[in-house]
Amino acid sequence: MFDNYSDWTEFPDDIEVRSEPKSIPLRFNPLYRLLDERNEVLRAFVRKITIKDWSSTDKTLVWPKLQAPQNLLAGLIEKLPNLEEVYFEEELPITAELIDVMLTHKSTPKLYLLGEDGHTPTTTNIPFVPEVRIRVDAEATRPDRDVDFEPQRLALHEIFAAYPNLESLSVSVNRLVGGCVLDMSPPCTQILPLSLHEKATIPPLQRLSLSGYKIQKNERSTWKTRFPWNKLKSLSLGVQDNYNVLEVATGKVHDLREFVITGLEIDLDPKNTWPDDKLIKAIATRFPNLHQMTIHFGLGIARAEMEVKKYESSDRFDPYDLESAGIDQFFVLLTEESARKFFKQFLEYRGPSNLKKFTLKTGEDLRWFPQWPPDYSEAEQRCAKTFELDTSQTHNGEISLKELDTPYARFERMLNRMHDHGGNDNDTIEESQRINEPRILK
Numbered sequence: 001m002f003d004n005y006s007d008w009t010e011f012p013d014d015i016e017v018r019s020e021p022k023s024i025p026l027r028f029n030p031l032y033r034l035l036d037e038r039n040e041v042l043r044a045f046v047r048k049i050t051i052k053d054w055s056s057t058d059k060t061l062v063w064p065k066l067q068a069p070q071n072l073l074a075g076l077i078e079k080l081p082n083l084e085e086v087y088f089e090e091e092l093p094i095t096a097e098l099i100d101v102m103l104t105h106k107s108t109p110k111l112y113l114l115g116e117d118g119h120t121p122t123t124t125n126i127p128f129v130p131e132v133r134i135r136v137d138a139e140a141t142r143p144d145r146d147v148d149f150e151p152q153r154l155a156l157h158e159i160f161a162a163y164p165n166l167e168s169l170s171v172s173v174n175r176l177v178g179g180c181v182l183d184m185s186p187p188c189t190q191i192l193p194l195s196l197h198e199k200a201t202i203p204p205l206q207r208l209s210l211s212g213y214k215i216q217k218n219e220r221s222t223w224k225t226r227f228p229w230n231k232l233k234s235l236s237l238g239v240q241d242n243y244n245v246l247e248v249a250t251g252k253v254h255d256l257r258e259f260v261i262t263g264l265e266i267d268l269d270p271k272n273t274w275p276d277d278k279l280i281k282a283i284a285t286r287f288p289n290l291h292q293m294t295i296h297f298g299l300g301i302a303r304a305e306m307e308v309k310k311y312e313s314s315d316r317f318d319p320y321d322l323e324s325a326g327i328d329q330f331f332v333l334l335t336e337e338s339a340r341k342f343f344k345q346f347l348e349y350r351g352p353s354n355l356k357k358f359t360l361k362t363g364e365d366l367r368w369f370p371q372w373p374p375d376y377s378e379a380e381q382r383c384a385k386t387f388e389l390d391t392s393q394t395h396n397g398e399i400s401l402k403e404l405d406t407p408y409a410r411f412e413r414m415l416n417r418m419h420d421h422g423g424n425d426n427d428t429i430e431e432s433q434r435i436n437e438p439r440i441l442k
Helices: 026-035 037-043 056-066 072-079 096-104 156-162 217-225 245-249 277-286 301-312 336-350 377-382 407-420 425-435
Strands: 048-051 085-088 110-116 131-137 152-154 168-174 189-191 207-211 234-237 258-261 292-297 357-362 385-390 401-403 439-441
Touching: 026 037, 026 072, 048 072, 056 072, 072 096, 131 152, 131 189, 217 245, 234 245, 277 336, 336 357, 336 385, 336 401, 377 407
Parallel strands: 048 085, 085 110, 110 131, 131 168, 152 189, 168 207, 207 234, 234 258, 258 292, 292 357
Antiparallel strands: 357 385, 385 401, 401 439
């Protein structure tokens, strides 16, 4: 449960204490060692606590010890004079005792909630939380059959009220459906629209990451007029679609330093021309202080899915031979030529700016589960491409591109070189070290 518990280092006067070894997991023992009165010197060295890697057994045994009457974690934090940060990488009980200890601690430690799943109550004001990461399932289409099941809940206005000093927020709503078991509907989840009363405020967020979040009609106005877009330094969208987010953010994000889009799908036509020049112009001109940008394109995905369905219905269908069906051609669309054209047009629209690095990618398996790949997945992997533009190397309109290797390309070249060298392992290792270097395209 505690980070690096197996690599515990002996500090001065470190007395090893193994309290209750049969009743709790071995990984919980560092807490007991730190709580032991004989380890006062050791406690002074602790600056950071990370709690992670729960199992169902751990939760059953450990959760009661973190709550009243034992309150072991609150008791430990109280005894660590130089503690600066506490990381919960799994959802843990935030007790009244823990809150009191954190508020009165002389070192004013911060609590990072990195594993929230929509069950932590948000009725208490907790000012020492700078970061929250929450993951919930999409709303179910049917009520959950288990009447004792506590539904997940996502209400951003409640999160903003509970954590007034929040600097970083990550929200992921899982809308993917997959599995080999029938009736795999997600559990009942409450996702409420952003709703603020007149005097309510939103924390001055600097980093926002959204995946699968849908801004509904009845909350668009709140997002446009009340959300502090002007404070954001980093905005990440994807991998799942975020409906209406770009619409409400456009023209309001003036101080952005990083912008990552991983869920945008655009299909090029066979002549390698972009279908809508308005999108390039909007992205290029609306974020003037951007330092980094990454865009993943699902190039050819929609068309490939359609062709696969047509091919499946034919008598010559072979799921291992999509190339002969002509389906591969729909993926070879992000090329050096099309990337260079995109970058050139983007820079013309943008003009002089703070942008340092811009990356275009395609072929990543963002829209399907690895366990259940669609028929076109192998073709998608083979045609994966990544091009990176370093604006510091761009002069007088001449664009210098860097093509980065993809895992599939490295694997394929490795096999080819092994074949060329007759399976000589030493030669293969030398080659593998060299081919990982990016190609510079002048």
